[in-house]
Amino acid sequence: MGKRSWKKLANENRTQLGSAEPAKLDAMSEQAEKTGSKQETGKAGKSTHVRVWKDDHKRLLSIKSNMGFSNLAWVVHMLLKEQAEHTASFEALMKDNVPTVLTGRPLAGKTFFVKQKLLPALAGSPVLVIDSWNEYTQLRNVGYEIFGLNFKGFTEHIRFVPNTQSRVAETEVESIFSHLDMKRSEMARWIIIVEEAHTFKNVSAFAKFLYGSRHVVRKMIAVTPQTDAFQGLETLMAFH
Numbered sequence: 561m562g563k564r565s566w567k568k569l570a571n572e573n574r575t576q577l578g579s580a581e582p583a584k585l586d587a588m589s590e591q592a593e594k595t596g597s598k599q600e601t602g603k604a605g606k607s608t609h610v611r612v613w614k615d616d617h618k619r620l621l622s623i624k625s626n627m628g629f630s631n632l633a634w635v636v637h638m639l640l641k642e643q644a645e646h647t648a649s650f651e652a653l654m655k656d657n658v659p660t661v662l663t664g665r666p667l668a669g670k671t672f673f674v675k676q677k678l679l680p681a682l683a684g685s686p687v688l689v690i691d692s693w694n695e696y697t698q699l700r701n702v703g704y705e706i707f708g709l710n711f712k713g714f715t716e717h718i719r720f721v722p723n724t725q726s727r728v729a730e731t732e733v734e735s736i737f738s739h740l741d742m743k744r745s746e747m748a749r750w751i752i753i754v755e756e757a758h759t760f761k762n763v764s765a766f767a768k769f770l771y772g773s774r775h776v777v778r779k780m781i782a783v784t785p786q787t788d789a790f791q792g793l794e795t796l797m798a799f800h
Contacts (some may be wrong), residue, residue, distance in 0.1 A: 578653075648796040663786070687722070687752075688752050689749060691719040703721075706718075706739070730762075744775075747777045751781070752773070752779070752780045761789055
């Protein structure tokens with residue numbers, strides 16, 4: 561986030577932190593640090609002493625200097641706000657029909673989030689998972705039956721497991737999304753989730769469908785550890 565964006569966020573959130581000015585917040589934090597007590601900061605609630613690793617403290621000071629903040633209170637506030645805005649949740653994912661990238665490092669909990677949080681909340685809604693690693697064993701694998709489905713009256717969560725050979729898998733995914741594009745009049749209620757989506761980023765039918773999906777389906781989610789795999793799409797982070 562650039563310096564100007566940080567400044568804008570700071571100005572927008574001054575009212576949320578009550579009447580206490582940043583310098584006052586710092587003074588209160590310093591007093592709490594000396595006494596170990598908690599101090600009131602108006603609407604901001606309570607300020608208290610927090611211990612951090614020395615290296616992390618140096619990083620916070622560096623951010624404070626680079627972004628032009630007068631104290632660490634604003635740095636911590638903005639970092640927490642930014643993380644909250646980009647952390648995956650059912651509400652964040654399903655707030656609109658804009659295609660979204662669900663990302664995070666390997667083992668961060670992307671698939672766990674989809675299986676344990678998202679799918680249960682979508683009970684009764686039609687969902688298709690492109691299950692690249694055969695992880696959604698609780699869902700029915702429709703295989704090539706997908707080309708004969710009546711998508712309009714569907715309420716089930718289903719999956720398609722692509723071939724383990726990458727070239728065959730790309731051909732299958734190309735065919736599936738070409739077919740779904742032809743069935744667009746039946747797809748308005750559908751949620752489509754593509755695991756390991758970066759492996760199909762060069763599949764033209766998939767990429768076309770993904771970027772235009774808000775005109776076709778309720779939601780499309782690309783799950784990938786590569787944060788830069790799909791430029792221009794909203795990105796949410798999964799944490800486990």
